[in-house]
Amino acid sequence: MTPTNRTIVLASRPHGAPTPDNFRMEERPVPIPGAGELLLQLCYLSLDPYMRGRMNDAPSYTPPFELDAPLTGGAVSRVIESRNEGFAVGDLVLGHLGWQEYALSDGAGLTKLDAGMEHPSYALGALGMPGFTAWHGLLKVGVPRAADTVVVAGASGAVGSIVGQIASIKGARVVGVAGGPDKCRRVVGELGFDACVDHRDPGFAAALLAACPDGIDVYFENVGGAVFDAVLPLLNVGARVPVCGLIAHYNDASYSGGGATDKGPDRLPLVMTTILKRRICVEGFIISDHQAEHGDFLRDLGGWIAAGRVRVLEDVVDGLENAPEAFIGLLEGRNNGKLVIRATHA
């Protein structure tokens, strides 16, 4: 049987939530490396909420995906052929690759991983972009002080789960927000948050108030929407709001450049008034701007994971063919922890 290179391409751009027909699986030939090139076999593919933005044909901090071309993402791969003296067969590498089982590379942009590392997929999560995002956003933008109350949206997700654990290490009281009682139980029981509130519960706002008797000093914004509305009245004077993501809005027209089409009431005057009266700082950040801090991040988080002070929640889905459905579920909050696809050959 000739091996085929199963590849998932963007078949059409979603309007609102993505659906399976926005994706198409193609069976392509396995490519043959030319001089200086490597053939990579996919081990783990990262699925991340920011990818939804790239499915729109709108300017953002990353360019749009092209129609009929493979979607791309962070991936851990194994070198299975090498015509590049910088890499040997068997090397484990991290790079930004297509949603496909085999890929060519000239080595540019690849980072070699320890070939014997116990959890190669961590390079896509806790020790990768989401972990780095959590570390920078909390410590450099949120800047929690000991005894602060830190509220973390998306608390069981790839970023939020790390944010809360770092905040605990720094001495803060940590309150998670997650979707559903099961996730909330894991956030408290497995990740050690002080409390976790279910944003799907009709009593969410009251429960958040009860969980934050001293108000909120840092709100790590990952979701937007109704969670932000409940957080706003609880923000203390001098509160910091790192804006890392807005998953509740990724399917909205306003996110893809469609303007303020969301129906009213207009919440902006209330938000700006609160920012003014309580001297709040709301600050967006994109982790790719902060590569200079990457070594510090790896030292910190690698140490905490090794010491058992940070636990990693992973949601591993087998088979590249399941990536579209898993990605659709990610935007609906169906994942538990960092979502990765494990390829058949991993």
Place this chain on the structure above:
Amino acid sequence: MTPTNRTIVLASRPHGAPTPDNFRMEERPVPIPGAGELLLQLCYLSLDPYMRGRMNDAPSYTPPFELDAPLTGGAVSRVIESRNEGFAVGDLVLGHLGWQEYALSDGAGLTKLDAGMEHPSYALGALGMPGFTAWHGLLKVGVPRAADTVVVAGASGAVGSIVGQIASIKGARVVGVAGGPDKCRRVVGELGFDACVDHRDPGFAAALLAACPDGIDVYFENVGGAVFDAVLPLLNVGARVPVCGLIAHYNDASYSGGGATDKGPDRLPLVMTTILKRRICVEGFIISDHQAEHGDFLRDLGGWIAAGRVRVLEDVVDGLENAPEAFIGLLEGRNNGKLVIRATHA
């Protein structure tokens, strides 16, 4: 003729824009100082937009004015009787006093001014709270770099007029936003802004775009409303938005704690999305938090005014009896520069 102490009290709380019947003039006896007290005669009274917030019975960064009691504000007064050895008759003092022609004080909270200063009213404006607000908000929150484009709302007002001139000194390209062609002409002609755009002009957004060919790096927010809507799409990656005031909203129910009652569309998702994608920092501040910087401010701004590098725009209205009408006009943008009341005896 026995001198009377004309006093303006808060007769009722406004709903929306204040009207003359929210104020009442009373003729009270001139008080007699007791042991340790001073009798002060009003010279200049400061009228500032933040006072609108104090007319509401709602928590804010300053407590509400009380009904049937004198409104209060920054004032420059002359000591005309002293039973306090710290002050002599003839001393010129700055303090937070009532809207009244005579006041008692035990000296607490008063700052002596140079009794021979050429422009005592500057202590309420360029060298007072509004100037300090401008200096701190621009330099400590906005942090302009040379060649940045700085857009200043309320450009002919007490704060905005100083913000823009400091930004020019720091090497920025400075674009004002003001209400009406006359104000815009003064902002460019007298204050030296590089451009000024009239927010009342139907072509405002296009004119702002034309005046900011390299986008906006710092937007000094004084007004809110439609000006912010035009600024938002022009904000550059890494832009800073110090939120100093929201005069367009001071008469809104949402400002006085009434919640998000403004009609849609809801602009918040678009704003948060922009903050995220362009890594923007929106930060509220209140100048009373930053007293430690006051000496640096006075040294900087005093030097620039003395050297002719900062010009002071003042709108002086004679007679305390005209304070209510002048204050109503301030919220409508009818003033030109820092609005002060000059008392009959000044």
